[in-house]
Every structure is written in structure tokens, then in C-alpha cells.
Amino acid sequence: MVNLSPDTEINGAWNSGYRYQTDTIKGFSHIHAWQMSGLSVMPVTLDKTENTKIFSDFYSPFSHKTEIVTPGYHSVVLNRYNIKAGLTSTNRVGFHKYTFPEKDIQKAILFNLNTLLGPCKNTAGYLKKDNNKELSGSLVMAPTHRRIKPLTLYFKIKLDSPITRIEQDSATHNYLVLLKPSVQNVLMKVGISYTSAENASLNLQTELPGWDFSEIVKQSQQVWNKMLGRIQIEGGTATDQRRFYTDLWHALQGRRIISDVNGAYPDNTQKQFRIGQIPPDKNGHPQFNMYNSDAFWGAQWTLNTLWGLVYPEIMEDFVHSLMQYYKDGGLVPRGPSGGNYTFVMTGAPATPFIVSAIQKGIVKDSLEFIYQALKKNHLPGGIMGKSGYEHKTDKGGGLSFYIEKGYVPYPLPYKENFGAHEDGAGQTLEYAYQDWTLAQLAKKLHKDDDYNYFLKRSFNFKNIFNPLLGWIVPKDVNGTWKEDFDPYQYENSFVESNSAQSTWFIPHHLKELARLMGGDSIAVRKLNTQFMEAQKLGFTSGTSHAAELHPEYSHIPINYGNQPSMQTAFIFDELNRPDLTQFWSRQVVKRVFFRFIRKCWIQWRRGSGTNGKSGCVNENWIVSNERRNRRKPGIPDWKPHFRQSHHSSESGILSGKNL
Numbered sequence: 001m002v003n004l005s006p007d008t009e010i011n012g013a014w015n016s017g018y019r020y021q022t023d024t025i026k027g028f029s030h031i032h033a034w035q036m037s038g039l040s041v042m043p044v045t046l047d048k049t050e051n052t053k054i055f056s057d058f059y060s061p062f063s064h065k066t067e068i069v070t071p072g073y074h075s076v077v078l079n080r081y082n083i084k085a086g087l088t089s090t091n092r093v094g095f096h097k098y099t100f101p102e103k104d105i106q107k108a109i110l111f112n113l114n115t116l117l118g119p120c121k122n123t124a125g126y127l128k129k130d131n132n133k134e135l136s137g138s139l140v141m142a143p144t145h146r147r148i149k150p151l152t153l154y155f156k157i158k159l160d161s162p163i164t165r166i167e168q169d170s171a172t173h174n175y176l177v178l179l180k181p182s183v184q185n186v187l188m189k190v191g192i193s194y195t196s197a198e199n200a201s202l203n204l205q206t207e208l209p210g211w212d213f214s215e216i217v218k219q220s221q222q223v224w225n226k227m228l229g230r231i232q233i234e235g236g237t238a239t240d241q242r243r244f245y246t247d248l249w250h251a252l253q254g255r256r257i258i259s260d261v262n263g264a265y266p267d268n269t270q271k272q273f274r275i276g277q278i279p280p281d282k283n284g285h286p287q288f289n290m291y292n293s294d295a296f297w298g299a300q301w302t303l304n305t306l307w308g309l310v311y312p313e314i315m316e317d318f319v320h321s322l323m324q325y326y327k328d329g330g331l332v333p334r335g336p337s338g339g340n341y342t343f344v345m346t347g348a349p350a351t352p353f354i355v356s357a358i359q360k361g362i363v364k365d366s367l368e369f370i371y372q373a374l375k376k377n378h379l380p381g382g383i384m385g386k387s388g389y390e391h392k393t394d395k396g397g398g399l400s401f402y403i404e405k406g407y408v409p410y411p412l413p414y415k416e417n418f419g420a421h422e423d424g425a426g427q428t429l430e431y432a433y434q435d436w437t438l439a440q441l442a443k444k445l446h447k448d449d450d451y452n453y454f455l456k457r458s459f460n461f462k463n464i465f466n467p468l469l470g471w472i473v474p475k476d477v478n479g480t481w482k483e484d485f486d487p488y489q490y491e492n493s494f495v496e497s498n499s500a501q502s503t504w505f506i507p508h509h510l511k512e513l514a515r516l517m518g519g520d521s522i523a524v525r526k527l528n529t530q531f532m533e534a535q536k537l538g539f540t541s542g543t544s545h546a547a548e549l550h551p552e553y554s555h556i557p558i559n560y561g562n563q564p565s566m567q568t569a570f571i572f573d574e575l576n577r578p579d580l581t582q583f584w585s586r587q588v589v590k591r592v593f594f595r596f597i598r599k600c601w602i603q604w605r606r607g608s609g610t611n612g613k614s615g616c617v618n619e620n621w622i623v624s625n626e627r628r629n630r631r632k633p634g635i636p637d638w639k640p641h642f643r644q645s646h647h648s649s650e651s652g653i654l655s656g657k658n659l
Helices: 197-207 213-228 238-251 303-310 312-329 350-359 367-377 399-405 424-444 448-457 460-464 507-517 520-535 568-574 578-603 612-626
Strands: 028-033 036-046 068-070 073-078 083-089 093-099 106-112 115-117 120-131 134-141 151-159 163-168 175-179 185-193 231-234 264-267 274-277 644-649 652-657
Touching: 028 185, 036 083, 036 093, 036 115, 036 120, 036 134, 036 151, 036 185, 073 213, 083 213, 093 197, 093 213, 106 120, 106 185, 120 163, 120 175, 134 197, 151 197, 185 197, 213 238, 231 238, 303 312, 303 350, 303 644, 312 350, 312 367, 350 367, 350 424, 367 424, 399 424, 424 448, 424 460, 424 507, 460 507, 507 520, 507 568, 520 568, 520 578, 568 578
Parallel strands: none
Antiparallel strands: 028 036, 036 106, 068 073, 073 083, 083 093, 093 185, 106 175, 115 120, 120 134, 134 151, 151 185, 163 175, 231 644, 264 274, 644 652
16 A cells, blocks of 8 residues: 655656656655555755745755665655655555754655645645644545546554644645754654545554564565565576566565555445445455556566466455455456556456466355456456446447457447557457457356357457468458558557567467468568567667657567567467577567666656556566576577576475576
8 A cells, every 4th residue: 555755756647756867856655556646745944934935845856875775665865954764664554764954943844735746636635733743634636537536545644753833835735744943853654544534543553553663674674575585596697686686576566455454445436435345354354455556468478477476365365356346346457546447458458367366276266256257348348348448438449349240440430439549450369368268267167158159259360360461450340451551550450569569469379370370480480580670679669658659669570668579589489499489588688678677667666667567577577587498309408597496485385497
């Protein structure tokens, strides 16, 4: 729930949060989540002439030379005020430690409760003094075009130093909490909740009753060490290992708890907001957590594997959370925010995630109920019928055409767009793969008719494979191939990709794709040529999501900066050329992840790295380096990145050599 960190940029969803290249801190905020932000504070010093000015002029430069960042702890010096700020947290409580300068000057904490903060505006901010050392309040996260309903954040605050008074600015409506001029060291605890002020206070008292800042830092670091220590690697350079664990740390972030310690959670799926309640276990504790996350779109290459292998309890928790959304709102979500659907991206990407958890034996109960929930998403009225952010209709997904004609036409035969990503060919490929995963669950449950039905739909990619061109090519509603087709044109009926990239998105029937291309050897030669061309551009469409649309970067046959291409090097292995999988995986790791990971993570910190893009990039780096060698006679072996790896989870330990 709490993701407490400095913000160096706050203007917009994609370029905000903590950006390493920016040298100015604009506050310490507690929420960095998919389409959500909130509760920005800033310790300051001021003289009598600055009391009013400080509300609009409070940013402070800082230096990385005096900054310390480790999992569970962030420390930085605000040069303008000569204040050292230390940050740590529990799941639902932020813990601040401020060291003010010794001189006798007014010390204060600025609460920016009404401000643009990354992906959304914070409005209706309210703060009150409960007693000499306690505060409480709330703010509203304004709707966005993705999260279309407002969400209230409640908070309870305790300080270890007396509060002299509170001032509210008439222009910004923000608050200044003044402390004694003589105070030097200040501790502040901030408990939050999306359901009530009482639950914010309960979260604080339950998770952080004491005041030992160092102990909480220690506990937080122990949690992270335990999580990161589930993968023990041997070999590689010190830099390789540092990058590996840094990106494993990043890969574990981005999904946020939205439920309280007592199991209360915000349910915004209906017309009226309500407080939901997670059922208790035999000890009276919530059976699982409710989560906020970006889409599972593309997660089959990364998160499904990483969580399933190393963090099965997280995967199980998420399945229960997704099913609770189904119970509340009638659909399994793609990526929920604020207790509601966002309809981010396309298709039904939760299906591969949940089926993977079942096939791995992580989720064992209520399989019939889960199957019916997933099946609903694949039929008319389900989430597969919605395009990106299509909140009020279900036409943009083109599902009715997919069922009737065996493909989603491009363009759709309507006079208007209903949402984003109405890219028929790309949608067809996604639906076909997701149908195949649902068919596997139907088979497991002995639903033969359903298995045959969805398996047949999984071959729909063949309806848009153009044998003369050798690419997946869009068709219109009349079945006519798109004229003057350029396989390198970006988003030309393909979701955040082009045909050269997406043609290979048939992981469930790669052998059939190779057959359509003329055989394994021809497919291998085609893909190898694409890698050689992509290498000239560094395997990515620039260094940001926005750059993918730039003509200089968009015409690239493989793009490891976005989900559609992340599996591509592994295809060689399935076509009996594991040596090329090893070779190109290594080239991508060297060229892309060593230079791209940190920039991508920082850029998407508030928007999606708290979400999908960053998480998937980081997870792909982990998976790429964990890929096992498959030896074949007559084909040279390639030296693995790490000599040995041991994976532990709550269910046991797996180990492997030459990973």
C-alpha cells in the first residue's frame, strides 16, 4: 500500500516519480501506484517572511553523493534546508526521520494535499490537529481516463515532537504544520487506508506501534533480503550480480496492496462505492490481500514464470484478489486501480496468469468457479470484447467478429472508436493465445466440448497469415488484405508493435507458424535476419515508450523495450536452434538491459513501473539470465551468464547448473 519515496518530477503519469537524472526534490509521497498517487509531504525551514511563500516555493536541490538507497531505506539531504530525511515503511505505514539544522529557526512540515501528483490530481485535501502530536485527514484522488472514479485516501499521523500550530494557505489550500524552532530530530508515522479514517489508525497501530526507526529499517531490509535471497546465483561478475538483484528488486515492485489489516478494501466496481471485506481464515486474519496493478498484458513471458517459480504465494494471493473482483463486479480484470476496472490494454491477459497458477499446482481449490469466471471473459459480454479503456461499451474489442469470422477486422466497421488499441490483427493473436490457455484448463477439468471449441479458436491466427508476404497481415470486415502493407509500420493493426514483431506472437503453435512460413529452417533464417537488423538499433525502439512512435525508432523488427517482443529470442530454441537462443539472448542482455533497465524503471516509476513496462523489462532480464541451456548434438554450447542458481520458495528449493 505504502511506497514512500522522493519525487523529482510530478507532472504527468509517464515522466514522474523519482527520476535519477533530475536533481530537485518536490516532496516525499506515500503512494506510487497504477493510476494512483497521494499524500506528498516536505520538511522545510523558514523565517517569518517565508510562511506564505513556502506553499508555492519549496522545492529543494539534492545530490546523489549524499543519498543512500537500499531496499527498505532511502536517505537524502535537502540542500536548500540542510535537512537530512530518512524514509522507511511497513506495508501500510510510512515512517519518516527528519534531522533539522541545529540553528534556532522555524521548522515545519508542508502537506501538499491539493496538487497534481503524477498520474492524477489530489483534491479536497483536509488536515486537522487531533492533539498535541497527532493529525488526521483525507484527500481525493481525482479520476483519470483510465481510473474513471474518484478514490478517497484517509490518513492518520503521529509525531514524536509537539505541534505548535497548523496553517492553511488560502491560495493552494495546502497545510503547514509548524514545530518548535528548537527541535532537531523528528519522527513521523503515517498510516493510510482507502476505506476509513478508523482503518488508517488501525493500520498504523497494528503495523507500527513503536518509534524505533532503525529497527523498522532493519525489519524492512530483512524482508527484502529474504525475498531477494530466494534466488542464489554463483558466477558472473560483481556488476552482473548487482544488476541481477537490483532488477529482481524492481521486478517485485509495482503491485500495491489496497486492503487494510482487517481485510477491508475499496470496492468501486458498482455504481455506488462500498467497503468490501476479505473473508477471514481460521485464525481470523484476511485470507489474502486485495491488489492494485497494471495489466497482466505480456506477463506470460516474465511475471508468470518468475512468480510461479520463486514467489508462488504472491501468485496465489493475486489469483484470489482477481477472483474477488469477479465476485464484486462480474468480470476478471485486466489491471484494476482504486478497487475498479480500468480496462487497460486488450484481451483477457489474466487468463494465462491464472491458468499458469493452476497448472503449476499453486491454486488448487474452486477450479470450476475460476473456470467459469475466465470463460465469461472469452465470450460476448466479457472483457475480451472491450478495447483499451473502453468503460461503457464492449464493441472495440471486436470479439463478435472474432467469433463469427475467425479474426478481428481492421479497421472495425464502425463510424467511431470505442477505446484505445483497436488493432484487429494484434487482438486476433492475443485472443488466439489466450483461448489456447483457457482450453488447457477446460481439458484439465474434462470439459471436452469447451476444450475443442477454444482449441479451434486458438488457430485463428492462420486466418490472418498472408502466405504471399510471409507475415501476419490485417484484413478488413470483408476479408480483404490491407493494401500497401508495411510490416515495419508501428501500430498498423498491431498493439504497441508492428507485424514484424507480432507475427511471432504465436507461442502456442510455433511449429504451425514455421510450417506456414515454409519450415523450421526458413523460419529460423527469417527470425535471425530480424535480430541482425534489430541489433543495429540496439534491439529497442528508442529508450522510452513515447519514442516507439518516432519514425527513426518505430521501424524495427524486434523491440525489447515493450512486451510483444520479449519472448522472441526463445523461439529459436523451440525451432531446434538453442544456440541462437543463447547467442541472441546474450546480445540482448548486454545491449538492452545493461543500459536500459535503470532508465526504464525510473521513467515508469509512478505510471507503470510501478507497473507493466518496468516490471516486465526487469523480469525479462531475470528470466533471460535464468534460461537453462538445452544442448543438441552438433551445435556449440554457449557459456551461461551465471554458473549456478538455487531457487527457494515456501514450497521448497529448486537448483540448476549452467543457467
